Amino acid sequence: MPAPISAPEHIFRQYDIRGLVDAELTPEVCEGVGRGYATMAYQQLGRVPRVAVGQDNRPSSPALASGLIRGLNGSGADVVDIGTVPTPSLYWAEQTLPTDGGIQITGSHNPPGWNGIKMTLQAMSVYGDRIQEIKHAIGTGEFREGAGTSERVDLLDRYVADLAGRFDLSRPVKIVLDCGNGVGSLVGVELLEALGAEVVPLYCESDGTFPNHHPDPTVDEYLVDLIDTVRLEGAELGIGFDGDADRIGAVDENGQIVRGDLLLLLFGLDILRLRGPGQKLVFDVKCSQVVSDEFSRAGGEAIMWKTGHSLIKEKMRETDAALGGELSGHICVADNYLGFDDAPYAACRLMDLIARSERTLSEMVSDFPVYVSTPELRIEVTEETKFAVVEAAQNHFREIRDVVEVDGARVKFDGGWGLLRASNTQPILVARYEAETEGQLTSIRGEIESWLRTKGVEV
Numbered sequence: 001m002p003a004p005i006s007a008p009e010h011i012f013r014q015y016d017i018r019g020l021v022d023a024e025l026t027p028e029v030c031e032g033v034g035r036g037y038a039t040m041a042y043q044q045l046g047r048v049p050r051v052a053v054g055q056d057n058r059p060s061s062p063a064l065a066s067g068l069i070r071g072l073n074g075s076g077a078d079v080v081d082i083g084t085v086p087t088p089s090l091y092w093a094e095q096t097l098p099t100d101g102g103i104q105i106t107g108s109h110n111p112p113g114w115n116g117i118k119m120t121l122q123a124m125s126v127y128g129d130r131i132q133e134i135k136h137a138i139g140t141g142e143f144r145e146g147a148g149t150s151e152r153v154d155l156l157d158r159y160v161a162d163l164a165g166r167f168d169l170s171r172p173v174k175i176v177l178d179c180g181n182g183v184g185s186l187v188g189v190e191l192l193e194a195l196g197a198e199v200v201p202l203y204c205e206s207d208g209t210f211p212n213h214h215p216d217p218t219v220d221e222y223l224v225d226l227i228d229t230v231r232l233e234g235a236e237l238g239i240g241f242d243g244d245a246d247r248i249g250a251v252d253e254n255g256q257i258v259r260g261d262l263l264l265l266l267f268g269l270d271i272l273r274l275r276g277p278g279q280k281l282v283f284d285v286k287c288s289q290v291v292s293d294e295f296s297r298a299g300g301e302a303i304m305w306k307t308g309h310s311l312i313k314e315k316m317r318e319t320d321a322a323l324g325g326e327l328s329g330h331i332c333v334a335d336n337y338l339g340f341d342d343a344p345y346a347a348c349r350l351m352d353l354i355a356r357s358e359r360t361l362s363e364m365v366s367d368f369p370v371y372v373s374t375p376e377l378r379i380e381v382t383e384e385t386k387f388a389v390v391e392a393a394q395n396h397f398r399e400i401r402d403v404v405e406v407d408g409a410r411v412k413f414d415g416g417w418g419l420l421r422a423s424n425t426q427p428i429l430v431a432r433y434e435a436e437t438e439g440q441l442t443s444i445r446g447e448i449e450s451w452l453r454t455k456g457v458e459v
Contacts (some may be wrong), residue, residue, distance in 0.1 A: 004141040005032035008235035011136040014424035015127045015310050018116035021060040025115055027067030035143040036134035042144050055105040056244050058185040058208035062116050063106045076146020079155050080275035085281045086183050086245035088342035089159045095338055106244040112209055125310035160187050164194035167348050169355045176238040178226040179203040180215030184245030191344050200233050215242050217249020218328055227255035237361050239347045247329035248343040253362040260329040261287035268295045270353050271322050271335050283317045285407045286432050290368050305406035307357025309341050338423040372441050373434035381429055386422040393420050415440040418448045
């Protein structure tokens with residue numbers, strides 16, 4: 001039996017594997033992950049798995065991908081190495097090559113010194129207990145032995161052609177695209193121009209050291225250059241990708257940020273117009289109440305679910321939803337696409353929506369009620385207490401208010417709500433508040449934070 005491989009326990013997270021390069025995540029650890037994944041896949045399939053492997057453009061990714069492929073082959077899996085690609089291109093490859101699963105080496109939106117691993121098997125995210133299963137195999141050395149093959153396949157041209165072929169823009173749209181020097185740089189401009197857009201590229205040179213700004217379009221300070229360029233160029237919208245291009249950020253023609261939940265709602269309302277009433281939309285507990293209210297009012301069924309792109313995609317399949325997504329910009333479209341989070345596809349979809357409309361993006365968003373809200377607030381606690389505090393919150397608030405408990409406690413108040421949930425990846429509580437007025441927001445936040453203090457939590 002192969003020897004166990006030493007790997008820090010904490011890098012095995014709920015939805016992926018993530019750690020500091022060299023100190024925590026090494027080619028040897030990736031080899032162990034490859035062996036563990038191949039063993040698990042063989043047990044699930046009952047045959048030798050065929051696995052697509054991709055990587056982002058961070059300097060550490062090639063060595064980590066080599067280790068991963070070595071491990072996959074060593075436990076009998078056949079590998080299709082698709083090289084440096086955005087994460088959604090890896091998901092696309094898994095479903096179109098076809099293969100049995102896919103693994104992407106990517107640090108996503110983490111700092112440059114980090115990297116990670118995202119995995120799928122039979123078009124389902126590998127997360128939770130399955131990641132722990134791989135961790136156990138690495139720690140014990142309980143791997144299947146084999147001698148798999150490896151072939152190199154370049155498919156970005158096919159990926160771009162497939163996405164472009166799904167749209168026929170009724171007119172050119174002027175767009176600023178900020179790839180943040182992430183791996184989305186390899187496809188972004190080419191794809192949007194293939195649709196006939198007038199593209200103003202911003203940081204669309206692939207450079208995994210991210211020399212201009214960190215590639216996370218959910219953080220306002222990283223959108224400053226995008227906002228300025230949209231205004232300067234007179235563009236109709238601006239789009240930002242995160243580091244591996246599975247999350248999207250957007251600004252309207254005035255440079256105003258359009259959050260991920262409102263983007264999701266725009267797509268949802270468009271799907272209702274195109275497909276008729278009764279369509280389903282899955283959204284995470286951090287999204288604005290506007291999403292549920294407006295989508296339901298338009299004849300759709302809005303389903304609130306747990307935060308986590310893996311969980312959203314699973315719920316979409318379970319409910320046969322046409323659309324799903326999160327406040328964080330993971331948007332998964334299944335009405336004329338493959339149902340996974342793909343920022344390049346979402347950018348095309350948004351351009352198509354604008355081209356078909358006689359209204360600007362800001363005018364579309366102005367239809368929605370304007371609520372005031374906090375950003376995601378992170379409260380430090382211990383790993384041992386975080387779930388206990390959330391359970392206590394559920395027990396306390398359900399006695400006096402309506403509480404949605406799909407993921408923590410989303411407490412309904414007159415004119416708003418407050419959310420308290422445990423992070424799946426860190427020893428923190430995540431809070432968010434939304435209300436119709438500033439006064440209501442202050443009141444809601446005050447009530448929940450006062451209760452937290454009675455539990456010894458510092459806020």
